[in-house]
Amino acid sequence: MAASGVDANVVAKRRAEKRPKPSPYVDEEDIPIVKKDAKVDRSRSCPYLDTINRSVLDFDFEKLCSVSLSHINVYACMVCGKYFQGRGNNTHAYTHSVFEGHHVFLNLMTQKFYCLPDNYQIIDSSLDDIIYVLNPTFSDVMIKRLDRNPKLSRAYDGTTYLPGIVGLNNIKANDYCNVVLQSLSHVAPLRNYFLKEENYRKIKRPPGDIAFLLVQRFGELIRKLWNPCNFKAHVSPHEMLQAVVLCSKKRFQITKQGDPIDFLSWFLNATHSAMNGTKKMNSSIISKTFRGKMRVYSRKIPNVDLSDAEKAELLLLDEYQETVTEMPWLYLTCDLPAPPLYPDESRENIIPQVPFANLLTKFNGVTEKEYKSSKDSTMKRFELTRxxxxxxxxxxxxxxxxxxxxxxxxxxxxxxxxxxxxxLLAPEVRAQHKHTTYDLVANIVHDGQPGQGKGNYRCHVLHKGQGKWYEMQDLHVTDILPQMITLSESYIQIFEVRKDIPNPFYQAEMHAEASEAAEGDQENTGSVMEISGDVAENVQDVVDTKNTQEIADK
Known part of the structure; x- marks a missing residue:
């Protein structure tokens, strides 16, 4: 009894002195308690937190180990910013911590901090800002305030920026992708959808499918562009572009200049397909936001070399009768008038101008245009129905x-x-729309000479919180007057409907009938959404036929 009493006093004294027990032959019930307390104290009072260097942290690049190039179990060093694999003995992260004296690491998947080589988890609220930069999250309240918030944010490096008005790195020749991504980030329904990862996290895809990677990377990029707590006032689209190269099978590359309209068309179709989109109107956020409908009226015309009698005989055939095709579209192609061949009277080349309304007459259902092929010619007119x-x-x-x-x-x-x-709408079609007035929200411009690898792209976007327009060309961001936007050589424009301006010709009864008819048509459609983009050129398919079904039966 005395011995046991002495042992108890010794244990109590050692606890008071907060010293570890030197002998392993002690009461087993005391061992886990002491070890647990020591682990908790060490986790919450790591002595190496002051070695973290936030100015070198960059989570925009692909999560690969800088030594083994593995993407499994990757940790980021909080001192130098490099990526290493593993945490146990003889791993690259462990070796780096021993040889370089860098002790704080972040698991890029679990978002947990660890101290190496001691290998214990670090729990400290002062590290929450690093986790938020790695994976920004947005609540419903934050999303609603985005278009009403005019305040500037201050990055860790001291620079100020507007969330959403953030430059993108041009790795080599990816400015054609940057302008499209920056413009789409200001399409409110698309932005709000991808700001919350739970909106698309549970979408099921076939095993081994890589298309959904495009959705994940685009969501990450949108959240970083609108993050009000960035460490720097720019974002690198490296991971997003890597997904584009992979999913497009190198059709779009980082090192080679491309066409923004080709990339935009492919991206919208590929994203729609990756989200299990179908022909139904609201089958994906892409279809719900951008998809319209039109009727295409086509009729073949006889050869001009034929006599009048032969032409009249051909016009009686079914082949030369006008046909009507209903088809969806993602964008409308406007044909610019040809520039003058010769200078004016003062021998000066004047840049021609054309009103936007003149270009839109192509879609009023009345204007016809001839489309020639190697075999025959066809007259077509386009009528918007939605x-x-x-x-x-x-x-x-x-x-x-x-x-x-x-x-x-x-x-x-x-x-x-x-x-x-x-x-542009027929009276009965216009009566089905509650709103028909639109405002410009994004404008993509091409500068320089035409040709492969020549020229560059920039975009103008509207920040609704401040009510100002900004020009973005890669990392260069500056404000611009609205009057200057109209003087640029616009290439792609995005317009948003004004829901505060009602359509005076709207009739609720006709809108209900049109909705019922549309639902009936969707029941007879297949599982793949057919989208036409460039409706001006023989209604050709604008997407890769390997990824999407052809748009129409020809």
Whole structure:
């Protein structure tokens, strides 16, 4: 009894002195208690937290070990910013901590901090800002305030920026991707959807499918662009572009200049397909935001070399009768008038101009245009039957023939606010739309000469919180007057519907009938959404046929 009493006093004294027990032959019930207390104290009072260097942390790049190039179990060193694999003995992260004296590491998957080589978890609220930069999260309240918040944010390096108005790195020749991604980040429904990862996290895809990687990377990029607590005032789209190269099978590359309209068309279709989108109108956020409908009227015309009698005989055949095709679209292609061949009287080349309204007459259902092929010619006219919430307009500036690649320098005179697309609709179709007035929210411009690898792209976006326009060209961000936007050589534009301006010709009864008819048509459609983009060129498919079904039966 005395011995046991002495042992108890010794244990109590050692606890009071907070010293570890030197002998392993002690009461087993005391061992886990002492070890647990020591572990908790050490986790919450790590002596190496002051070695963290936030200025070198960059989570925009691909999560690969800098030594083994493995993407499994990757940790980021909080002192130098490099990525290493593993945490146990003889791993790259363990070796780095021993040889370099860097002790704090972050697991990029579990978002937990560890101290190496001691190998214990660090729990400290002062590290929450690092986790938020790694994976920004947005609540419903924060999302609602984005378009009403005019305040600037201050990055860790001291620079100020507006969330959403953030430059993107141009790795080599990816400015054509940057302008599209920056423009889409200001499409409110698309942005709000991807700001919350739970909206698309549970989408099921077949095993081994890589298409969903595009959705994940785009969501990460959107959250970083709108993050109000960034460590720096710019973002690198490296991971997003790596997913683009992989999913497009190197059709779009980082090191080679491309066409923004080709990338935009492919990206919208690929994202829609990756989210299990179908032909139904609301099957994905892409379809719900950008998809419109039109009727295409086509009729073949006889050869001009034939006699009048032969032409009259051919026009009686079924082949030469007008046909009507219902088809969806993601963007509308506007054909620019040809520039003058010769200078004016003062021998000066004047840049031609054209009103935006003149270009839109192509879609009023009355204007016809001839489309020639190697076999025959066809007259077509286009009639819009449904306007989406966001309308994408593409100005066809580049023409390629057998000899040269030409650019049309015509300036389009377009209004920035209150564009009524209802004027293009038939009266019965216009009565089905609650709103037909649109405002410009994004404008993509091409500068320089045409040709492969020549010229560059920039974009203008509207920040609704401040009500100002900003010009972004890779990392260069500056404000711009609205009057200057109309003087640029616009290439792609995105318009948003004004829900505060009602359509005076709207009739609720006709809207209900049109909705019922649309639901009936969707029941007879297949599992793949058919999308037409460039409706001006023989209604050709604008997406890779390996990824998406052809748009129409020809």
């Amino acid at each position: 306007l989406p919430h966001f309308i994408i307009i593409y100005f066809k500036r580049f023409n390629k023939n057998y000899f040269v690649f030409e650019k049309n320098p015509t300036i389009v005179n377009f209004p920035i606010k209150n564009i009524d697309f209802g004027d």
